[in-house]
Amino acid sequence: MSEYQKITESPSHYEHLEQMDTADILANMNREDRKVADAVALVIPRITELVDGLEERFYQGGRLFYIGAGTSGRLGILDASEIPPTYGMPHNRVIGLIAGGDGAIRKAVENAEDDTEQAWKDLEAHEITALDTVVGIAASGTTPYVLGGVRSAKEKGLLTAGITNNPGSPLAQAVDIPIEINVGPEFVTGSTRMKSGTSQKLALNMISTALMIRIGRVKGNKMVNMQLSNNKLVDRGTRYLMEGLHLDYQEAQDVLKKYGSVQKAMEAYGK
Template sequence: MTSENSNSESKIGSLRTEQVDAKYHLLDAMSVTELLQAMNESDAEVPRAIALKLPEIEKAIDGIVDRLLQGGRLIYLGAGTSGRLGVLDAAECGPTFSVSEDQVLAFIAGGDQALRFPAEGVEDDPTAGATDLKLKNVSQLDAVVGIAASGRTPYVIGALQLAKEVGALTIGLTGNPNSEISKIVDHPIEIDSGPELLAGSTRLKSGTAQKLVLNMISTIAMVRLGKTYGNLMVDLQVTNEKLQDRALRIIEKATGAVRAESTRALKEANHEVKVAILMLLLNLDAKAARERLLASSNRIREALGTE
């Protein structure tokens, strides 16, 4: 073993996410009841750790919203569990908020195959992360979020370095204080939820922390972009029976209309929930409602003049 490899391994071993929690040293001897209680106790540390970092998360979201308003994109990158969670969040923004596949997107080290099958070796290549971003022509308008529990994943670091070079906004979502990623990004978000119940298994608390923060980033960004009315999901895509029913219930909640009225309006609005709501609240036809919405930055509250 070279001294370089030995030094790298010692650094990894010193990470908070790699430590062994003495509370759970008899994990293999616990009953199922005890294991459930232990996992629940361990997971409860995550929201407390996130609460300490809300100011940092707020700054990152403000920056992301600013880039999106300028026509930029939100781009996630990660490897392993971190990459899968980024892909999950990006994939759900389309049906939930009617954003295009190119407005919120994600890369995972190893490509789509790594979503189902392990491709852990790929994460050690920093050029792979940079190459993925180059293929999408990352620019100064974009916001790039690097996700890595360790805070040192080369694939993510390579991507973030390229993003910095072109002037993109950079955010690092990590699980270790003072990480390598945090030193190179504009907005570091370090969620220190402590050692894992199963030592080193960062798909547990670290993964939970990442999912909760990604929920915050995408949901709050979309709220700020006018994708909701109150807490109603008014920009959802109506693509199946369940979403059709949800859309009708949203229209009824927002307007007080009965099912027949909401059904008619949604059909005339070409299944655009926002347009249907304005039609009913302002007694407009679909064309006039759509024009009013466009003139109001696609925000229902602004279109109603009730801001």
């Protein structure tokens, strides 16, 4: 623990932000943002380990839980909420939990992240089992809500991972798979909704998308299991079938409506 330093709280590389004109503010922010993808690339081996562990557990009925507070919690909920419409998975397979409950999605709940017991209570409400996986998300790596949740999960035999922006943090030390993304100091000192949050979003995209591909929710490069919940998605599915089955637009749409998904339609046609 003696080597642990909160990089996320380190002073910005830029001084006197209030004296910059708008173009300089934006250019300097963009300069910092360009560092994020390279930082995420360095942790691909850890993300690979997590996705492979998730794939094995998903085939046995396991689920993926994200837990976080503030921006980190909201990013987990965002990623989880996109899985059913994009890949046709039930809502209870990838679940995001935030300190303070659903009300904290829009408005911060005072002191919610300081409760070390609540995350496990929130997980238990979903009848959690050893087949499930818990991913704690905390830029600081010290959020009590997240730390308490992953420690309890690990004690109960669940696979645990932690996404943090401070290498060597308590979160990294508490989990089976630490994903430590060092993006450096923020443009505005300590504002982890910026580069840290962006890096978390990239990592979450990678985790959930790779998992959905590995468990067969993508064919070729298409979202063949997406929910046909609006005209845009019906049109997209129709065009997928036009390409895959060599049908005209109306024929493809009729087939899509008959079978209810691109995947089922392709299977019906032996594709």
